[in-house]
Amino acid sequence: MVAEMKCVGYCRASSTLKSGWTYENPCRRFWGCGNYRKWVRGCKFFCWYDLPVNARSKVVIVGLRRMVADMEKERKKEKSLGILVLVVVFFVGFILRKIFS
Numbered sequence: 812m813v814a815e816m817k818c819v820g821y822c823r824a825s826s827t828l829k830s831g832w833t834y835e836n837p838c839r840r841f842w843g844c845g846n847y848r849k850w851v852r853g854c855k856f857f858c859w860y861d862l863p864v865n866a867r868s869k870v871v872i873v874g875l876r877r878m879v880a881d882m883e884k885e886r887k888k889e890k891s892l893g894i895l896v897l898v899v900v901f902f903v904g905f906i907l908r909k910i911f912s
């Protein structure tokens with residue numbers, strides 16, 4: 812599979828294969844010009860690579876992405892809590908050492 816090609820718009824810049832993550836087009840790949848959103852002489856070249864995502868796939872993909880995002884949030888909370896526990900244990904150990912030395 813070709814992952815990069817020249818833009819077929821006017822600019823001929825490098826164009827890469829990207830994935831859309833909107834609700835309407837989750838995981839649907841497209842070709843987009845590297846100059847697409849530039850202010851000066853922005854190129855409008857855009858072309859879908861994949862066929863449209865069917866309704867059932869949209870629901871499943873969006874649901875799975877939401878689950879992964881929720882799991883990542885939980886993992887970050889757990890990591891923060893772990894660091895907090897380590898700091899408290901270190902601090903209490905430091906205080907106890909001062910008291911009993």
Ligand SMILES: [Zn+2]
Nearest residue numbers: 818820844854
């Ligand atoms: Zn272009």
